[in-house]
Amino acid sequence: MSTWPTEMAPPGRGTAGPPSPALLPGGMVGDGRYRLLSYSGTDARCNAQLWRARDGQLGRDVALTVLLGNQADARAAARVRRTIERAMHAASYAHPGVSRILDVLSPGNGIAPREQVLGIVVAEWTNGTDLIDLIADGPLPAATASRLLEPLAAAVEGAHHAGLVLGTEHPQRIRVTPEGQLRLAFPGPRAEATSRDDVKGLGAILYLLLTGRWALPGGPEGLPVAPIGPNGSVVAPRSLHPMVPHSLSTVAVRSLEDTSVGGIRTGAAILQVLDEIAEAEAETGLIPVVAEEPEDDVVWTTQRPVKDKKRTRKLAIGVSALAVATLLVLGWIAMQVVGFFNESNTKGDGGPPLVISQVVPTSDTKQSVNNAPTPTSGPVKPASVSVFNVASDPDSPNKGGLAIDGDPNTSWRTDKYLSNFPALKPGIGLMATFGQPVKLAQVVITSPSAGTKVEIRTAASGQPQLQQTLVVGSGTLASGETTIPVKMASPSDRIVVWITSMSPSGKLFASQISEVKFIGAR
Template sequence: MNEKRSEQSGAARTGVRARGGSLAPGSVVGDGRYRLLAQFGIDERAGAHLWRARDGQLRRDVALTLLVGDPADAESARMARRTLERAAHAAKFSHDGVARVLDVLSLGSGITSSEGLLGVVVTEWTKGTDLIDLVAEHPVAPLTAARMVQKLAEAVEQAHHSGLVLGLDHPQRLRMTSDGALRLAFPGPLPDATLRDDVKAIGAVLYLLLTGRWALPGGPAAIPAAPHAPNGRLVPPRTLVPSVPQELSSLAVRTIEDGGHGGIRTSAAILQALGQAAAVEERTQLMKAQAAAGVKAEEDDGTVWTTKKPIKDKARRRKLALGVTVLVVAAVGILAWLGMLAISFFQNDPTSGGPPINVAQPTTSAQAPPPSTQAAPPPSTQTGQAQIGAAVAPSSASVYNPDGDGDNTSRAKNTVDGDPGTTWRTDQYNQQFPTIKQGVGIVASFDNPINLAKVTIAANSPGTVVELRAADSKNPNLSSTRVLGTATLNGQSTDITLPQPTQGQYFIIWITQLSKTGGKYQSQIGELTFLPAQ
């Protein structure tokens, strides 16, 4: 997946250079105001390059839709002007499902022809995860997908009532926010986009969440295209993923395909159909949960049921009779022995009662042993070296990035979920730290302070250099944190053992150097294990 994204980004940058531009992390656009940080995709249909950037004047992250082209090409310039006009109109639109347009730059008004750009749409940055990462491991659960798309459809319905086309028919223009909602993060509709295109895009997004495939033309190379039957019809999601409910599968196809009976052509119609399909799926899940709970209750009521008849086996019956006889004889012998002990206990013979005991004087057996015979303390106590205790799980983990909004913030929890197979990874960079920023990391928070002695990092990112830092809060200034140890990741697991245990409630795994693969820089962490001193 990362290789495909790298190839795509490389192709995008090559296209920019061919037109005279030079877009790469660290370069600036818009009269030097916006410094490019990381590219998040490219919509080839419009030459729109999607970037996260840093606003040098307001010191905040923003999203840039860069329209790349040759100013001498009259048709390209006309199309870019149309896109910028539509984006400017969208600046008046306000909805949680659409990033707010902050500025629109055009030739002679914020950008120059030497930049190789025809225009720039500046919007607020949307924290979260892009759709490629969201479906990279597995499709989204049907009910969750329906709810996510329902929120996006509400934004489309409100925009269409205002006469606006949003232009969300490309998956890399969308991001999932930290609260699980879909949002148009890179507005800038194509010059000829229509209201119908927005509706079809909603169906395509639903199809993508359910199957991991994109059903409209012009999608990114990182996402497989949806298959079609020999008759040219779109293969329903349920055919690819049998767990998809029939209602949602049919809804996705009816929304995307043109013509035929039962097609969905308006945002209001798809919003109503989504609500009904989500309600049906929710009831289905509820009934399954209740049925599972009933089966569980029956299994746990203590009743033993059997439909087998007793086996008539003479040999087994003889063995059973012999075993019972042995048990009876053993029981009689034990009872006889206990009776003899009782008789002996109540005899008056003084010799049978043991030696006389003077209750006024303690026996020597009760006296404390001399110092020389006392047990020696454990070796760790004698040497002063702390022993490692059992691992303590943090209450939460989040991305720590004092230079911006963080990388893949929604996946930070994967580093402390107990499963090394689920990972968090940084953004992909074209230059090594600290060219773009000082670094990035994960801050682990504990409900109560622990006496940390060792951290184990499960990661497959050789060459990554990390620092273990202690902090006094969840979002501290980097200068206020303390370095406890450093390590270079190598192999599947790397340990950072502290010379002396450190008491603290917040610890940061701070990446100062990224792993390099194929000319790109990116690191990932599978699991963080925190081991306190005993």
């Protein structure tokens, strides 16, 4: 048996080495199809190792849950078969909070008999960072923890409605996406796992985010465990950190307790509390916007903002100076107007009239000139429409064309979100591509999603980023048809309809667009 290199087993990630020389970085599994790249952890409860690997046939990175053991051990083989069956059933379940299962392998079906591997669950690789690395510098603020956990809790609730068990009760199976969402990156539930274990997993993850401690048995070596109180239950997070809201502390503990003594049974109950925390954050501003530009590869910050007294004093002085200057300008204008009328009364009709607008143009005059409608020339038909997405997992990517098919009964829809934009991503939209550059006067959008806020943007050719687009119009959609005026300085062959805020639907947010018409300018 090969020894595991110490540099491959950092504290908190487990130190159990692989039982076979094949399970080393650079080794091959799955009949030579997958090359192991980096070790992510070990789930000792089911003798599984978690790896990032390279699919040699398709040329992409994947996440491997490698179930180890002796192929002659009938009992171990039966447990692995149960895990493989569950993974196969879950392969059809699609949710942003769960990595999509691509394949499952078993001895004789992708696994060579000589390998000390009983099964492999292959899933798409999740970019981002490990969950344990996220709390390496200490617990997170309550609002940040709630926002991170929402997508995973929603995935658990949806899976349970579909009769599936995900297997969320191990921290090394969870990763944090660049968009700031927890995701089950290594699916493949244990043979004996139940939906109740998924709920316990959510509670343990929430406890970990709030305290930096793991509250379930079988966690990684080196990760601090949750303290146990005199009553046999874990100590509430609020007792360890008084800043944790009472409701969030309670739901973390009750998720871990037996349902016979008041424990939480479903993910929906956890989601309800997370929604309440998110609403409280929106009302009280628990996490102020950070003005400084983030460093490279930094997705979010867990540090509380620090009050800068010098900066506050400078800001107050600046505001005061601006107010004094404004009063002086207004006083000068008033004196000029009074002087004009006094001069007119003294000279009678002999003096030349003074046109005030030549001295001080009014803002109303400027607005009427800038907002003058652009003459139209008629509809312009785009060559194609695709989903314009700046994050992973685009919404309904194959249905963008329904927005220009001429049938108002068909629609392109966003996904349903627990938080409105830009909580987890800045927005989502449709990009229309024209055969040649066009100059528009209006964009007419038919939609049943009243209250949806959109921007009309021009984009450069190729694969433009959001920061490379230019806003040329904006508006709030009414139920039915909404006309949005557009001001374009130059023609463009790509027009983006960008949704910045979706319509509320109960506790969820979603929008749909039935038709988009582009009206050219003369």
